[in-house]
Amino acid sequence: MSNVYDVIIIGSGPGGYVTAIRAAQLGLKTAIIEREHLGGICLNWGCIPTKALLRSAEILDHANHAKSYGLTLNGTMTADVKDVVARSRGVSARLNGGVAFLMKKNKIDVIWGEAKLTKPGEVVVGKMTKPVVEPQNPIPKGVLGEGTYTAKHIIVATGARPRALPGIEPDGKLIWTYFEAMKPDFMPKSLVVMGSGAIGIEFASFYRSMGVDVTVVELMANIMPVEDVEISTLARKQLEKRGLKIITEAKVSKVEKGTNSITAHVETKDGKVQTITADRLISAVGVQGNIENLGLETLGVKTDRGCIVIDGYGKTNVPGLYAIGDVAGPPMLAHKAEHEGVICIEKIAGLPNVHPMDKAKIPGCTYCNPQVASVGLTEAKAKADGREIRVGRYNFNANGKAIALGEDQGMIKTIFDKKTGELIGAHMVGAEVTELIQGFVVAMNLETTEEELMHTIFPHPTLSEMMKESVLDAYGRVLNA
Structure with a gap:
């Protein structure tokens, strides 16, 4: 040959x-x-095996809230980490x-x-x-x-x-990268996640669903720093409601290793240091x-x-x-x-x-609970670029399908150029938004304007209807809110 x-x-x-x-x-x-x-x-x-893990976590979350759907499970729903x-x-x-x-x-x-x-x-x-x-x-x-x-x-x-920070290098036992986090041989009782990008937040969400006490430490002022601030703030509230502990504007300055645990020294922007002892630490500070x-x-x-x-x-x-x-x-x-x-x-x-x-037309998705998805400019970036904009918002709690699903917490946000009507950004947090974002990606690739989106018929009842309502809201024409 x-x-x-x-x-x-x-x-x-x-x-x-x-x-x-x-x-x-x-x-x-x-x-x-x-x-x-x-x-x-x-x-x-x-991408793929983490989504499989998160699917198991999602089913467990639903099972633990079966009563809210009028269902009673006979027996206790537990997670077998090996399975x-x-x-x-x-x-x-x-x-x-x-x-x-x-x-x-x-x-x-x-x-x-x-x-x-x-x-x-x-x-x-x-x-x-x-x-x-x-x-x-x-x-x-x-x-x-x-x-x-x-x-x-x-x-x-x-x-x-995975990127490693000097002095906090992963060792495969006490300090994990996504390799070890993806196939644990036991479920830790407590965990520190260093970094709140997509990798960090997805693992934090998964392990919290598995019943682990999770603390996320993020250097920036907001989790998922690349996302629109309004969206990441809503995501943080929902994650904290699920029991995640989140510390922003802080860094892990040192990690002390015990026999089967770690102690993380977390330094905040004002110079104060607190220590957190946990079974394991996941280093998710980028690649x-x-x-x-x-x-x-x-x-x-x-x-x-x-x-x-x-x-x-x-x-x-x-x-x-x-x-x-x-x-x-x-x-x-x-x-x-x-x-x-x-x-x-x-x-x-x-x-x-x-x-x-x-x-500018590459979508980003984070598959935590709640999901986050986006494409194009954030509101802050559009303003920093000197663009005059119109911003539309629509909340999940006004959507019939979201309410029926029991997933009524979230928001869809759209950003338009005020002069041309060009869609320049779309940002979402809530159930299945990683499946919805492609609609706005297609629209941006076709250089669709607000007028064309307003005249597009979205099926009812669907989560996708919120996309149109968000567009309508940007122009003072929202119908169902």
């Missing part, structure tokens, strides 16, 4: 494997290099096998091993230094591995890993790109703050070398990586009308 390809992609996460499929569809001879498991972090250790984790890992294993099937279906060669760029257009693949971890299926004998491979176009899609040991320095690839610098089409400063996904910088989201990869490969293939990534 020839070791010469049109395209070689390093990394098989959402960005990598989707890009490989699109390359194959465009008739390019394609290979993908993977050192650990198909599907990358998202499928095996991130909850086993279901989550099984979901990942199923999808992992699906990626392997897609590679075979699209005639994409999978090369197993550690990739290193040695010169433009060349990749040397060495032995796998990391063991293959579940749920990766055993690597078949006789597959491609060590060797030298060449391609006119090489795309780096190596993803990211950093996997740029090491790839040979980037040898080729003179430009990097910035731990990520590869690219243009709107994934090109680096080295001809024939590209980067996509987390390793190419924020926002570090699976769907961003997928779309970025498609843009990159379609540009390589010479397709007409390929547009660069518009990061």
